[in-house]
Amino acid sequence: MQIMKDVYQLSGVPLATNSNSYVIRAGEQLILIDAGFSDLQWEKMGQMLRFWGLDKLPVTHTLFTHCHFDHAGNAWRARELGSRILAGPGDAKAMEEGDKNCIGYLFGREFRPCKTDEVLEDGRVLSFGDVVIRAIHVPGHSRGSMMYEASLHGKKILFMGDFLAVEPAAPEDDIKVLLAWTGAPDFSGKDYLNSLEKASGLREDILCPGHYHLLYGPDVxxxxxxxAYELGKETLPL
Known part of the structure; x- marks a missing residue:
């Protein structure tokens, strides 16, 4: 699915797969955000690249929102393509070791360790020609959870991982947000609430969560x- 000019969704609800992955075209290179976990998901991601005529371009960088298996289980495949692997503090180490924080046990599988090329700190800015991506550290769901704010064509688009999701079938013309899963070994309610407060000040044109549906428009x-911040104050275990 094309989200906007040069931004595409490669997996998730439109492709009948577990988690969302995205790709940004930056000139003659591709920037991948998350890589899913299954053989089928990886195959469908490749199909979408071919559908949009992007399959001849190199995936030079893959940015991981967090280390959980459903988002990073295919990290090794991205690395085999020659992509540089970037992740947040803590999660990069988990991906390299394939430890329990990658929650492969929830899927009945082991996480295949993958070397990371760079650990991203909060506020790090990556430039790919006219595409500028700012890394935002939002610990809580995992220790190294990151969001990536991409600026291109006059818009800001936020790739959120599991930071929040949007109820897939609200009964009225409104939105209902869902907070991240709280059961990971390194989950921190206090950190997550602080991250929700931090994110409440962002101004974005498009939100791209790691599951379910996207949101368009700065007001929405x-x-x-x-x-999400108000819900966190009411419900998070601290």
């Missing part, structure tokens, strides 16, 4: 982030 995106 702003409201979703504020709603």
């Amino acid at each position: 995106c702003r409201r979703a982030l504020l709603m």
Whole structure:
């Protein structure tokens, strides 16, 4: 699915796969955000690249929102393509070791360790020609959870991983936000609430969660982030 010019969704609900992965075209290179976990998901991601005529371009960088198996289980495949692997503090180490923080046990599989090329710190800015991506550290769901704010063509698009999701079938013309899963070994309610507060001040044009559906429009995106923070204050275990 094309999200906007030069931004595409490669897996998730439209492709009948578990988690969302995305790709940004930056000139003659591709920047991948998350890589899914299954053989089928990887295959469908390749099909989408071919569908949009992107399959001849190199995937030079893969940015991981977090180390959980459903988002990073295929990290080794991206590395085999020659892609540089980037992840947040803590999660990069988990991916290299394939440890329990990658939660492969929930899927009945072992996480295949993958070397990371760079550990991203909060506020790190990556430039790929006219595409600028800012890394935002949002610990809580995992120790090294990251969001990536891409600026291109006059828009800001936020790749969120599991930071929040949007109810897939609300019964009225409104949104209902879902907070991240709280059961990971390194989950921290206190850190997550602080991250929700931090994100509530962001101004985005498009939100791209790691599961379910996207949100378009600055007013809707702003409201979703504020709603998530208020929900966190009410419900998170601290």
